[in-house]
Amino acid sequence: MTVTxxxxxxxxxxxxxxxxxxxxLVAETSSPDIADMLYRLPPVDAAVVYRLLHKDKxxxxxxxxxxxxxxxxxxxxxETEVVGVFEALDPDDIVGLLDExxxxxxxxxxxxxxxxxxxxxxxxxxxxxxxxxxRMTPEYVSARAEEPVADVLVRLRRNADSYETVYTVxxxxxxxxxxxxxxxxxxxxxxxxAIIGDIMELPASVRxxxxxxxxxxxxxxxxxxxxPVVDNEDRLVGLFTIDDAVRIIRAEDDxxxxxxxxxxxxxxxxxLTSPFAMTKSRITWLLILAISAILTINVxxxxxxxxxxxxxxxxxxxxxxxxGGNTGAQAATTVTRSLAMNELNPRDTWKVAFKEIRTGxxxxxxxxxxxxxxxxxxxxxxxxxVIGLTLVAVCTMAAxxxxxxxxLATVVRVDPAVFSTPFISTFxxxxxxxxxxxxxxxxxxI
Amino acid sequence: MTVTxxxxxxxxxxxxxxxxxxxxLVAETSSPDIADMLYRLPPVDAAVVYRLLHKDKxxxxxxxxxxxxxxxxxxxxxETEVVGVFEALDPDDIVGLLDExxxxxxxxxxxxxxxxxxxxxxxxxxxxxxxxxxRMTPEYVSARAEEPVADVLVRLRRNADSYETVYTVxxxxxxxxxxxxxxxxxxxxxxxxAIIGDIMELPASVRxxxxxxxxxxxxxxxxxxxxPVVDNEDRLVGLFTIDDAVRIIRAEDDxxxxxxxxxxxxxxxxxLTSPFAMTKSRITWLLILAISAILTINVxxxxxxxxxxxxxxxxxxxxxxxxGGNTGAQAATTVTRSLAMNELNPRDTWKVAFKEIRTGxxxxxxxxxxxxxxxxxxxxxxxxxVIGLTLVAVCTMAAxxxxxxxxLATVVRVDPAVFSTPFISTFxxxxxxxxxxxxxxxxxxI
Numbered sequence: 001m002t003v004t005x006x007x008x009x010x011x012x013x014x015x016x017x018x019x020x021x022x023x024x025l026v027a028e029t030s031s032p033d034i035a036d037m038l039y040r041l042p043p044v045d046a047a048v049v050y051r052l053l054h055k056d057k058x059x060x061x062x063x064x065x066x067x068x069x070x071x072x073x074x075x076x077x078x079e080t081e082v083v084g085v086f087e088a089l090d091p092d093d094i095v096g097l098l099d100e101x102x103x104x105x106x107x108x109x110x111x112x113x114x115x116x117x118x119x120x121x122x123x124x125x126x127x128x129x130x131x132x133x134x135r136m137t138p139e140y141v142s143a144r145a146e147e148p149v150a151d152v153l154v155r156l157r158r159n160a161d162s163y164e165t166v167y168t169v170x171x172x173x174x175x176x177x178x179x180x181x182x183x184x185x186x187x188x189x190x191x192x193x194a195i196i197g198d199i200m201e202l203p204a205s206v207r208x209x210x211x212x213x214x215x216x217x218x219x220x221x222x223x224x225x226x227x228p229v230v231d232n233e234d235r236l237v238g239l240f241t242i243d244d245a246v247r248i249i250r251a252e253d254d255x256x257x258x259x260x261x262x263x264x265x266x267x268x269x270x271x272l273t274s275p276f277a278m279t280k281s282r283i284t285w286l287l288i289l290a291i292s293a294i295l296t297i298n299v300x301x302x303x304x305x306x307x308x309x310x311x312x313x314x315x316x317x318x319x320x321x322x323x324g325g326n327t328g329a330q331a332a333t334t335v336t337r338s339l340a341m342n343e344l345n346p347r348d349t350w351k352v353a354f355k356e357i358r359t360g361x362x363x364x365x366x367x368x369x370x371x372x373x374x375x376x377x378x379x380x381x382x383x384x385x386v387i388g389l390t391l392v393a394v395c396t397m398a399a400x401x402x403x404x405x406x407x408l409a410t411v412v413r414v415d416p417a418v419f420s421t422p423f424i425s426t427f428x429x430x431x432x433x434x435x436x437x438x439x440x441x442x443x444x445x446i
Numbered sequence: 447m448t449v450t451x452x453x454x455x456x457x458x459x460x461x462x463x464x465x466x467x468x469x470x471l472v473a474e475t476s477s478p479d480i481a482d483m484l485y486r487l488p489p490v491d492a493a494v495v496y497r498l499l500h501k502d503k504x505x506x507x508x509x510x511x512x513x514x515x516x517x518x519x520x521x522x523x524x525e526t527e528v529v530g531v532f533e534a535l536d537p538d539d540i541v542g543l544l545d546e547x548x549x550x551x552x553x554x555x556x557x558x559x560x561x562x563x564x565x566x567x568x569x570x571x572x573x574x575x576x577x578x579x580x581r582m583t584p585e586y587v588s589a590r591a592e593e594p595v596a597d598v599l600v601r602l603r604r605n606a607d608s609y610e611t612v613y614t615v616x617x618x619x620x621x622x623x624x625x626x627x628x629x630x631x632x633x634x635x636x637x638x639x640a641i642i643g644d645i646m647e648l649p650a651s652v653r654x655x656x657x658x659x660x661x662x663x664x665x666x667x668x669x670x671x672x673x674p675v676v677d678n679e680d681r682l683v684g685l686f687t688i689d690d691a692v693r694i695i696r697a698e699d700d701x702x703x704x705x706x707x708x709x710x711x712x713x714x715x716x717x718l719t720s721p722f723a724m725t726k727s728r729i730t731w732l733l734i735l736a737i738s739a740i741l742t743i744n745v746x747x748x749x750x751x752x753x754x755x756x757x758x759x760x761x762x763x764x765x766x767x768x769x770g771g772n773t774g775a776q777a778a779t780t781v782t783r784s785l786a787m788n789e790l791n792p793r794d795t796w797k798v799a800f801k802e803i804r805t806g807x808x809x810x811x812x813x814x815x816x817x818x819x820x821x822x823x824x825x826x827x828x829x830x831x832v833i834g835l836t837l838v839a840v841c842t843m844a845a846x847x848x849x850x851x852x853x854l855a856t857v858v859r860v861d862p863a864v865f866s867t868p869f870i871s872t873f874x875x876x877x878x879x880x881x882x883x884x885x886x887x888x889x890x891x892i
Binding site for chain 1: 476477478479481482486509510602603606607612613630631634635648649650664666667668669670671688689692695696699700702703704706707708709712715716717719721722724725728729731732733735736739740742743746747750753754757758760761762763764765767768769771772773775776778779780781782783784787789790794797798801804805808809812813816817820871872875876879
């Protein structure tokens, strides 16, 4: 049975209130598959399914959902049910969930936290949004260099059930300064009688105020399961785990993909989003772009005389502005992605400019030669020259501006993805038209 | 010291052949940071740095690189050095690396594999590219339901050093059919004397021939560290681990981001890519798009009479085609991303069409009203009507086609990202012009 078929079946069972059959179906399905389904079901259906889950399975499923889906579900559940869920959650997941909920609900839920949970979540809530401090878990098992490996294994065993990760053990000194790291694997293979200091490795770490996206990419690149989080004095304050890193990266990539296309990421799955919600996620950018495109009308009005005298120049407008837009979008996409991967930083602006000028010129040369040849064949040599030269100039300009826009966005602390494709095409349109008509006036003498 | 500064320092040390200072610098730097640097250094510099690493650290660093960077490095190293690297690699990583190397080098390297490695890599090499079989590790510790937990822990301990993961233990029956799964954490907290059957959970699994991107997203969503891989008879054949899943997703997201912008992903970092290589990654798409944009010239030639009579119609061409392109790009981006997240499949085509028609119409209504008001103020009521109606029609058309293109791509088994932004804008340009001039001719009577 495919997921879609199961979803249809669940929906009809919920609608018909056939809770027994639904309960059986739910019992037969594994937690990851249930989580997948809850994510795709309308919140009301999801809550019905969720209530039918066995308690342990319910917690397991809840932990697999992202914060937005968790928030949707919590909003549907009764307060007593929510308290049960909260009891089993890790502190960083509680914080992630509270961030997603309306302030009113958050306030009410904070009161339901147990004293232990309140102590654990308080430090995390103190760090700014977008920082690693907000995404770390403050609950972990640490060790000292002089401790026997066997003792640490016993401690891990005792805490394995309640802590988010037991696979990474940070090592600290008397001042809680991070001095090393051990994986559970290292502990398991250590020879009998070994002390932690014999087997620990140099730690890679992140700082509480580090940007969460960069830290997440770093964790994923490093191939470990968790990175220790330290404060400005290198004192250990938490662990940043791979599952949280993957969630951060996915959310960022989602946002980048959406913004590159001039829209905001959807809060729910595509099929659950209404045309009104969809319109809302797109209209702002479309309006901004349409209003800035009025600039192209103004530019063309400047050249109204030329257009009146040689109306056939209009034939090439979509081709030329389109090519400029595409060239700019290519450069912007490449640079935006490199910025996201931390391959570039604002100090590289001149290198980017120089590389894009050369790349744009090479692209313009290739397209311009072709354009010159084709246009000369059909429309004659002078029009061929106008088209060829315009393509060279437009490609060089568009690649350079397309590459620089995301760099500029970083400097002024705006998401580079916002600046890339949509903006550059409007800019390339206006500038391309000026270049085109200037060259045409010069060559055709109009 | 920032990464860029360290890189500059390394480059000057390599150039000056100051190996002692370089060796010290390298010894002080952690493995993840070295891997990060190797990734950004030109291959020749990278090989020099790599040779200075202590043996264990060298292997650790090598494993942190992606296959493309590993291949670059292997090409620079001598064969004896490569043999040393291969000895320490996991079978699936060897396969990934061999895939990246030229066939000639692969052949030579296959001969250097140890008999154990040859046995381990052979089954993986038998699965098609893009399938999970190719990315799984065939080395894992499995258990039977009736085994005591303590025995399995002993076995894990013995194998922890040589196997890729010891954190997930699949449980099989006599016919090697997968019946359950245990995490190392579950084993650690199990009460004394427990048998595996008491603590194992229902397994979520993937099949050898499953698409690797979908399986990777599934693993990451499920919040576990590894998924068992089974054949068509549900027999266990391998484990698919989270680090490989994250690599697959990143490579796919990279490719999607690049293709949405009409370019191919770069093989190296931005700053290491020459303008020629950059031009090569962009020129194909630019040419295809420019040549298909010749269609817009043909369309405009059809309306040449109208243009000659009312040249001012040309003023609005960039605004109208641009808005169509943007609306189409928004729809294409959203649908492409939803397809990548497996939220949509080809059977949802009609639902997508219906949703995009309504969304496009709502967007067109908003933009069209504004366009009508502004154009009426400046150019008069009849031009206002032309602009307003054109915007409604163009937005509806562009959103619908933009949403359907990626769906169509999936049906004909082409990467949906290729179809999205660049193609839709060319298509929207041509169709938008036909709509515009048809409406203009009808209303203005030309």
